Amino acid sequence: MRIRPTSTRGGQSPAATSAESPATLSGLDARRLPASPRRRRPDLAALAALLILGGTAATITLILNGSARVSAIRITQHVTAGQQLSRAGMEEVRIADTGIDYLPWAQHVSYTQRLARVTLLPGTLLTTQMTAMASEELIPGKARVGLALKPGQSPAELQRGQRVQVISLPGQDTGDHNSTVLARSALVDSVSEPGTRGSSRLVNVIVDAALSPRIAAYASNGQIVLAYLPATH
Structure with a gap:
């Protein structure tokens, strides 16, 4: 039986060429091939960014609320318009700084010499406009x-x-x-x-x-x- 010779290029047989083709590599040679980079899921990245921003905003809010508090004067007794304020009818209270010109507790002694311009109910936070000198x-x-x-x-x-x-x-x-x-x-x-x-x-x-x-x-x-x-x- 005669075997027909097969021509090769470069001294290599087709079997050898086929064995080294990347399409037919397996085992250790296959693991050595460079892997394509994984694509990050955009929805998970967005969620992580939102969580980070939310945590940062909450922290800033807590810091601002904790530091931006002032000491004010709160009326504890009914004071009619024209009546003089008294130390017994005042108490100190800590409130958030909202920008309203509430009278600071540090000045409460001087305001016991003033009169109520309007009727003041218990729980009222005192402002400059609520008082007057006689x-x-x-x-x-x-x-x-x-x-x-x-x-x-x-x-x-x-x-x-x-x-x-x-x-x-x-x-x-x-x-x-x-x-x-x-x-x-x-x-x-x-x-x-x-x-x-x-x-x-x-x-x-x-x-x-x-x-x-x-x-x-x-x-x-x-x-x-x-x-x-x-x-x-």
Whole structure:
């Protein structure tokens, strides 16, 4: 039996060439081939980025909320408009800094000398606009009148910032036989401490300028009485 010779190129047989072809490599030779890089799944990468950003944002929020807190004044007692603030009616509270000009607790002592411009309910956070000095009512058209009042001519518990009626008493010198309300709502600007028994105390009230001459005339004759007006809630 004759075997037909097979031509080869370069001295190699087709079997040898076929054995070295990458398509037919197996085993160790196949593992040595360079592997193509894996493609990352875009959805997982996006999720990881969102988690990182979310964690960073939460951390920043916690840091800001923890550091941006201020100490403010909170009202604990009902304060009517025109009434003087008291230390007993205030407490310190820590709140987030929202940009509103809440009065800092460090200034609470100075604000016990001020008056409530509006009615303040318990739980109110105090601001500058809610308070006023009694002298702030001294605007054009107003006048401060000093009254030297004997015991019984003014309430014993009279305090600065309260509202009072200024009433004239009957007197032979003036010819008046009836009491008259001279000022319906005068603001008490200052009150001196009561002195010894029988002595007068000085009370300054702010009234309309048109009423001040008449009130001063009655006061010089000792014919003035002050009646306390509880503020409406």
